[in-house]
Amino acid sequence: MLNLTWTAIERLRRLIEEHPEDQVVRITLRDVDAQRLSLSITLESVAQEEDEVQHIEGLTIALERASVHRTNGMTVDFQAEKGFTFVHPQANELGLIMPSSN
Numbered sequence: 001m002l003n004l005t006w007t008a009i010e011r012l013r014r015l016i017e018e019h020p021e022d023q024v025v026r027i028t029l030r031d032v033d034a035q036r037l038s039l040s041i042t043l044e045s046v047a048q049e050e051d052e053v054q055h056i057e058g059l060t061i062a063l064e065r066a067s068v069h070r071t072n073g074m075t076v077d078f079q080a081e082k083g084f085t086f087v088h089p090q091a092n093e094l095g096l097i098m099p100s101s102n
Contacts, residue, residue: 001054001072002027002072003073003076004059004077005076009057010078013058013059021045022044024044024046025060026043026044026047026062026063027039027063027071028040028042029063029064029071039086041076041084047062048062050065051064052064052065074086074088075087
C-alpha cells in the first residue's frame with residue numbers, strides 16, 4: 001500500500017481545490033534505468049479501467065495496476081522547498097535513487 005504524509009495530503013487537497021474538474025491523483029512510475037525510477041503526480045478527471053484505485057484520507061489515488069507492487073510501502077511527502085518526494089524503504093536499503101518529476 002502507498003502511504004502519504006499529512007503535508008502531501010494537504011498539498012494534494014489544495015491542488016484539487018484549484019482544479020475541481022480533476023479529482024483523481026495519478027501517480028506514474030517509469031524506469032529511468034536499471035537503478036532509478038521516475039515518478040510523477042498528475043491530476044485527472046477519472047481513473048482508468050487498468051488502474052488500481054486507493055482511497056487515502058478522502059483522496060482518490062490511481063496507479064497503473066502493473067506498478068502497484070513497486071509502490072508497496074512507498075511514502076509520498078511534500079515540502080515547500082523540495083516539492084513532492086517519494087521514499088521507498090527497499091530503495092533506501094539498496095541505495096537506489098528515486099527522483100520526482102512533479
